[in-house]
Amino acid sequence: MNKFILLLIFSTLLFACKKEEGCTDPSAKNYNPEAEKDDGSCEYPEPFITTPHSIITPYGFPDMIHPEDNQLTEEGIALGEYLFNSPILSHSEGLACASCHLQENGFSSPGNFSSNINGVATLRNAMALINLGWVNNLAWDGRSSGLEAKVLGSITNPFSIQGSSDSLKARAEKDAQFMALFSAAFNEESITIENAARGLAQYIRTLISSNSKFDKYLNGEVQLNASELGGYAIFNSEKGDCFHCHGTQQFASNQFHNNGLDPEPFIDLGLGAITGNTADNGKFRSTTLRNIEHTAPYMHDGRFANLEEVVEHYNSGGTYSSTIDPNMKKVGIGLQLTNQEKQDLVAYLKTLTDADFIGSN
């Protein structure tokens, strides 16, 4: 009997001393937090691999800056393109980004304003999505710093498509293509509206236009006619003085100017509503003129139906207000171009059309 008790105590002590074995690596799929000794059984998830996508910087453009946490990948761009054209993001599944940003219109809207998911008109003209990878302060009033923030703001805006993570998750379960694209793009199980915005931002960065007739002229591939050359000279001299706000190969300053559209008090404060500085009232972003032939109507409220009306605005000198830009040198007098010169300027602007970009080739 005494022997039996001794054996029992001995066995208990032996088992008490034995360490539990298992996988001790927290990054393993079968990590055992109770294990004290690693037994070599760890199993790891397949490494998440994406395919980097490189942008070829067009001549005369700066290097495109990508956020550290949203580098371009083929998978991210594919997801973004799918989301851009699918109504999966919108609250009622009624609208896609492409509903208002049409490729044949330079990814802008042909209407002055667009209708949101409730059929209510937006407050401003849908901007063209051209070369936005080189723009920092986005939207007409510069409200968004960075493309990811701008996209997220647009797709969650109650006055736009009012998307949310919840509505996206609910629909994603029924959309195998989306699930596959999302899984390939992001190493996260959770489907979020933020990741959707990252994918969209990647896609929008690939919407690059740099192959217009004018670019081909600079490369010696085509010749401009006399009227186009006349407009080129007006654009790039102080006669037209277009280049101060729409210069360089980008044809944009992407800065904010009051170009004499309205007298005070302004109905739309523009940049001033964002900064709170009255000196910014009435200022809006000077956007690219690439593909301008196809992005009518013009200005933040789409007030000008065609390029002739735009040129006439500058030709008449615009309307005085206290924040009007000094480059509008003769307010109320204007450029005083002849009819031929105005036609030439419009002809030149039309050479900025990139047929590949707008999908007409």
Added chain:
Amino acid sequence: MKKLILLLSVITFTLSSCKKDPIPTHLSIKFTHTVDGVPLDLTTTESELPYTNAAGQHYNVKTLQYLISNIRMHSEDGNIDLKGVHFVDASNPSTLKLELGELRNGLHSSLTFNLGLTSGANISNAYVNEDFHTTMAWPDMMGGGYHYMKMEGNFDDDTTFYNTHTGGTMGNDWSISYSSGCPTFDQFSFNVDDELGNVEITLNMELNGWYNSPDTISFTTDGIMGNMGMQSTLSNNGSCIFSNSVTYE
């Protein structure tokens, strides 16, 4: 004898522990702007025209932007290239102080620079990744490169604007070299040693100098970028618009 050695050791240790660490000298340049000696105010409204040029025109200033290049310190043991190009925007405080790092010990006799870009550097898209690229670009049709300076505002009334834009019209080099020969530009010298401390050089641009001397220039609503005569005159007038001073901190 032992006591003497101990005493000497204590004195030596005490002396060595009292020795000061050398103080590094950091160099910076501050950019200031005046009109007839009064600090520039960019916030005046169009109806306020507080300044007057030699032609008797009243004006204000809404924009003042320019490029400074080839910033170089001349020292007893050779020249130090401090910075290739610096963009000054009077409305942006971050551009008004240029930190140039630590200055080596020795005698430093003068600072030289160019207002604008010399023809070798004034090439379209040469600074495509710099913040000033789109702001200061000069059309190829007028010679290409970059504006040297943009000064803009109202004159006479609230609906007329002047655009004093200087640059290398049609490939000319009208950049302005600041080295010597200008009475407003002192040829200072200072010796950097272990105790001098930081050095700040202030460069002040007197804006009426563009329009007053030696030639009187009137404001116009017409463009001047394509006017080679006007660009030459402005380059000449601009040869002494900077003054300098040095402070030690």
